[in-house]
Ligand SMILES: *[C@@H]1O[C@H](CO)[C@@H](O)[C@H](O)[C@H]1NC(C)=O
Ligand SMILES: *[C@@H]1O[C@H](CO)[C@@H](O)[C@H](O)[C@H]1NC(C)=O
């Protein structure tokens with residue numbers, strides 16, 4: 442039982458207090474939903490909270506917000522596991538394999554996890570941030586922590602975490618994308634909270650996001666959008682959205698449970714927008730309509746006008762990667778929950794997250 446609790450906790454990057462706190466948080470039940478978070482998680486009552494509505498009429502253009510450098514975003518096999526943590530579906534990255542820099546960030550940030558927020562069904566909106574009041578179908582958040590901060594410490598720094606946020610719009614008249622399909626295919630195998638399976642998908646992050654112009658984004662300082670709500674996040678919200686055939690993501694609405702025994706599904710797992718409280722929201726250089734996204738004199742290598750289909754990515758041979766990128770063989774996807782045991786390698790991957798958690 443202890444093992445189950447610890448593992449459930451370990452996999453909850455955005456659920457920093459899950460299992461260890463006396464109080465659980467949730468989205469749908471009024472006794473533990475977003476309205477109650479402030480009572481049990483004091484940081485959720487802060488003044489720099491997320492998500493927010495991005496009002497494009499009141500953003501400040503900022504010529505220093507240029508293209509990102511993406512490292513290993515174009516390499517396949519960097520995602521190791523997919524997990525239902527009771528609050529979201531999370532995909533975990535091989536440690537130290539994927540990172541970003543530039544884009545107005547102060548330093549390098551390593552990708553740890555990506556997860557989703559969704560509504561009640563494919564016709565019901567579920568994104569966290571909104572754009573001029575419009576709530577999209579789904580949000581995808583790619584969570585990175587700053588190089589140089591031990592993972593456990595990242596949430597203690599106002600710039601400790603960098604999240605790249607993408608809007609997803611669901612339609613019926615778009616062909617099904619095989620890469621995206623492979624993300625949601627294993628959902629049946631992780632229908633209960635705490636379940637995790639090795640990730641079988643074969644694609645790179647760029648395969649998912651290259652349709653979006655990655656130079657057009659909004660930037661502001663905010664928080665984790667779930668408890669403990671630490672105000673440690675440099676947010677990047679991309680202007681353009683990803684379009685998917687609704688059939689691709691159906692599993693989110695049908696296969697993921699908060700509690701399978703009583704049939705309670707995980708739905709509407711988004712926090713409502715929070716007050717901006719005078720915070721600046723900056724628009725990247727490429728969103729400056731006057732300059733049309735073209736270069737302004739700078740000594741830095743300019744990538745702001747790169748086509749989204751040719752983003753600047755770098756494949757760095759990262760610390761001993763266990764052979765997964767070139768000779769990836771789909772592993773047997775047995776459900777692992779509780780004490781049936783995570784292999785040692787997987788535990789070592791999750792250890793930093795455990796520390797992250799225990800540090801509270
Ligand atoms: C939240 O903060 C406000 C003032 O900033 C305060 O009035 C209110 O009591 C706080 N709520 C809780 C639950 O602590
Ligand atoms: C531009 O954005 C950065 C954050 O990346 C901020 O520190 C800086 O103050 C902004 N500059 C202006 C002129 O607003």
Ligand SMILES: *[C@@H]1O[C@H](CO)[C@@H](O)[C@H](O)[C@H]1NC(C)=O
Nearest residue numbers: 560561562563565694708709
């Ligand atoms: C969610 O969708 C189901 C059907 O898919 C419906 O019965 C239910 O009323 C909806 N709930 C909300 C809160 O919209």
Ligand SMILES: *[C@@H]1O[C@H](CO)[C@@H](O)[C@H](O)[C@H]1NC(C)=O
Nearest residue numbers: 591593594595596597800801
């Ligand atoms: C983070 O900050 C909290 C409270 O400010 C402190 O108790 C904790 O030790 C810090 N954690 C790390 C890893 O620095």
Ligand SMILES: *[C@@H]1O[C@H](CO)[C@@H](O)[C@H](O)[C@H]1NC(C)=O
Nearest residue numbers: 611612613614615616684686
């Ligand atoms: C899909 O349908 C929408 C309206 O429902 C339309 O605006 C769009 O052009 C269509 N796209 C394609 C590829 O047919």
Ligand SMILES: *[C@@H]1O[C@H](CO)[C@@H](O)[C@H](O)[C@H]1NC(C)=O
Nearest residue numbers: 613614615616617686687688
């Ligand atoms: C979208 O998905 C549905 C259901 O699988 C399918 O019937 C439809 O043909 C797809 N749309 C396109 C344009 O491929």
Ligand SMILES: *[C@@H]1O[C@H](CO)[C@@H](O)[C@H](O)[C@H]1NC(C)=O
Nearest residue numbers: 626627629630638641774775
């Ligand atoms: C998921 O579970 C089913 C049985 O419910 C099994 O056949 C399948 O191999 C498992 N793995 C994946 C990735 O679906």
Ligand SMILES: *[C@@H]1O[C@H](CO)[C@@H](O)[C@H](O)[C@H]1NC(C)=O
Nearest residue numbers: 634699700701702703704705
């Ligand atoms: C799930 O629901 C069942 C039946 O209502 C209940 O007995 C059980 O305690 C619930 N599990 C959790 C983890 O809340």
Ligand SMILES: *[C@@H]1O[C@H](CO)[C@@H](O)[C@H](O)[C@H]1NC(C)=O
Nearest residue numbers: 502503504729731732736737
């Ligand atoms: C937009 O770009 C033009 C040309 O580079 C520059 O002169 C102008 O100041 C920029 N506008 C804003 C609001 O930053």
Ligand SMILES: *[C@@H]1O[C@H](CO)[C@@H](O)[C@H](O)[C@H]1NC(C)=O
Nearest residue numbers: 730731732733734735736746
């Ligand atoms: C604006 O962008 C278009 C293509 O995106 C380009 O053809 C055009 O030259 C640009 N205009 C200016 C004034 O930079």
Ligand SMILES: *[C@@H]1O[C@H](CO)[C@@H](O)[C@H](O)[C@H]1NC(C)=O
Nearest residue numbers: 513515516517753754755756
């Ligand atoms: C990723 O991009 C870099 C830089 O453009 C390139 O050198 C490398 O070959 C690419 N790797 C893959 C797997 O496409």
Ligand SMILES: *[C@@H]1O[C@H](CO)[C@@H](O)[C@H](O)[C@H]1NC(C)=O
Nearest residue numbers: 762763764765767768769770
């Ligand atoms: C990768 O794994 C295969 C089979 O497991 C092995 O034959 C090969 O030598 C490995 N390559 C490297 C570079 O480790």
